[in-house]
Amino acid sequence: xxxxxxxxxxxxxxxxxxxxxxxxxxxxxxxxxxxxxxxxxxxxxxxxxxxxxxxxxxxxxxxxxxxxxxxxxxxxxxxxxxxxxxxxxxxxxxxxxxxxxxxxxxxxxxxxxxxxxxxxxxxxxxxxxxxxxxxxxxxxxxxxxxxxxxxxxxxxxxxxxxxxxxxxxxxxxxxxxxxxxxxxxxxxxxxxxxxxxxxxxxxxxxxxxxxxxxxxxxxxxxxxxxxxxxxxxxxxxxxxxxxxxxxxxxxxxxxxxxxxxxxxxxxxxxxxxxxxxxxxxxxxxxxx
Amino acid sequence: xxxxxxxxxxxxxxxxxxxxxxxxxxxxxxxxxxxxxxxxxxxxxxxxxxxxxxxxxxxxxxxxxxxxxxxxxxxxxxxxxxxxxxxxxxxxxxxxxxxxxxxxxxxxxxxxxxxxxxxxxxxxxxxxxxxxxxxxxxxxxxxxxxxxxxxxxxxxxxxxxxxxxxxxxxxx
Numbered sequence: 347x348x349x350x351x352x353x354x355x356x357x358x359x360x361x362x363x364x365x366x367x368x369x370x371x372x373x374x375x376x377x378x379x380x381x382x383x384x385x386x387x388x389x390x391x392x393x394x395x396x397x398x399x400x401x402x403x404x405x406x407x408x409x410x411x412x413x414x415x416x417x418x419x420x421x422x423x424x425x426x427x428x429x430x431x432x433x434x435x436x437x438x439x440x441x442x443x444x445x446x447x448x449x450x451x452x453x454x455x456x457x458x459x460x461x462x463x464x465x466x467x468x469x470x471x472x473x474x475x476x477x478x479x480x481x482x483x484x485x486x487x488x489x490x491x492x493x494x495x496x497x498x499x500x501x502x503x504x505x506x507x508x509x510x511x512x513x514x515x516x517x518x519x520x521x522x523x524x525x526x527x528x529x530x531x532x533x534x535x536x537x538x539x540x541x542x543x544x545x546x547x548x549x550x551x552x553x554x555x556x557x558x559x560x561x562x563x564x565x566x567x568x569x570x571x572x573x574x575x576x577x578x579x580x581x582x583x584x585x586x587x588x589x590x591x592x593x594x595x596x597x598x599x600x601x602x603x604x605x606x607x608x609x610x611x612x613x614x615x616x617x618x619x620x621x622x623x624x625x626x627x628x629x630x631x632x633x634x
Numbered sequence: 635x636x637x638x639x640x641x642x643x644x645x646x647x648x649x650x651x652x653x654x655x656x657x658x659x660x661x662x663x664x665x666x667x668x669x670x671x672x673x674x675x676x677x678x679x680x681x682x683x684x685x686x687x688x689x690x691x692x693x694x695x696x697x698x699x700x701x702x703x704x705x706x707x708x709x710x711x712x713x714x715x716x717x718x719x720x721x722x723x724x725x726x727x728x729x730x731x732x733x734x735x736x737x738x739x740x741x742x743x744x745x746x747x748x749x750x751x752x753x754x755x756x757x758x759x760x761x762x763x764x765x766x767x768x769x770x771x772x773x774x775x776x777x778x779x780x781x782x783x784x785x786x787x788x789x790x791x792x793x794x795x796x797x798x799x800x801x802x803x804x805x806x
Contacts, residue, residue, distance in 0.1 A: 366713075373709045391703075471653070474654065477762065
């Protein structure tokens with residue numbers, strides 16, 4: 347028996363297994379934010395990463411520009427057609443906005459779930475082991491970013507912030523396979539809005555899965571899906587995508603919609619972190 | 635001055651992994667194949683093989699820790715997997731005669747072991763829904779191919795560099 351304990355390698359192995367399990371347990375806890383030493387490491391590594399990724403993105407951008415030039419002609423044609431519609435739409439929007447503001451003034455209700463201010467950020471790295479789809483951006487707590495905030499590209503919602511350090515934050519993309527990654531969403535209908543949850547991503551179809559949709563409401567393909575602004579710190583009507591397919595869930599009680607995301611989950615460099623103007627319930631409570 | 639070259643090379647490899655992930659989306663290779671870069675691990679394994687044993691293990695733990703904190707957020711996985719891969723390769727090379735071919739093979743085997751262990755962890759703890767067959771064809775095989783290409787590219791200059799460093803250290 348004493349010989350057993352004298353075996354140095356075995357003891358090292360046992361001790362490291364204990365450390366491994368406790369470290370994993372520690373980091374898997376449902377915690378508010380990562381610890382100070384972790385934040386420090388992230389800041390230091392993130393600084394180096396941003397130094398390296400800037401020229402790399404520059405070079406990649408140059409080649410992307412050349413590629414863009416090839417498509418300019420066909421793109422221009424399409425855009426001209428859209429432009430005429432746009433002018434009409436713009437007048438309508440301006441009119442509606444003014445109308446909305448006036449009515450709000452009459453009501454005396456200035457808080458709005460829809461209003462937000464964006465924080466511009468640059469993607470500095472992407473998780474190389476693709477178990478989860480995560481990106482790291484170059485803005486953090488110092489710029490006012492908090493956990494659970496929505497992250498968008500110019501095309502639409504891409505994910506939400508899962509942890510922050512002083513200078514960087516980690517964003518989990520909607521395409522990530524993580525059951526905790528949920529977004530409260532709604533389908534814009536002509537008559538009523540249909541609420542549901544974006545919960546999961548179908549990797550083969552490349553579509554988002556929207557669950558918990560009531561059975562009795564008719565949903566059409568091509569309807570717009572946006573954030574609902576309920577729960578958490580997401581503002582309302584951030585673009586998510588369009589309904590592409592419809593099925594029922596395994597029990598036949600609710601409908602499941604497959605949503606084609608508006609945003610690309612790859613090949614973007616600039617993102618906006620969305621700070622809702624209206625405080626969420628939690629922050630309000632802290633303030634009291 | 636010369637002392638920092640090795641950590642610098644490793645740091646560059648570390649950053650290049652995420653650049654690779656950003657610029658080569660899975661769509662670039664068609665289908666659902668996931669090419670996971672393990673450049674740092676490959677270099678560390680080479681350090682282990684070319685008689686930097688003890689230091690290679692320490693570096694492996696440090697880079698594993700940084701990898702965990704910076705990318706995955708679950709501390710402990712790569713912190714242990716990197717040293718395990720290096721240790722495994724070192725043990726293999728005790729049996730085999732060291733040359734570029736066998737060290738490349740040892741590196742690939744260690745990477746396969748590491749990737750499988752991480753998959754086992756993800757399956758047990760994080761409950762990912764990837765079947766072993768899918769893992770083998772969609773993740774393990776492409777990953778090994780990518781890293782084999784990387785190893786073929788860098789093994790010759792890097793092993794030369796390691797041997798020169800070793801000689802310099804022995805002299806001074």
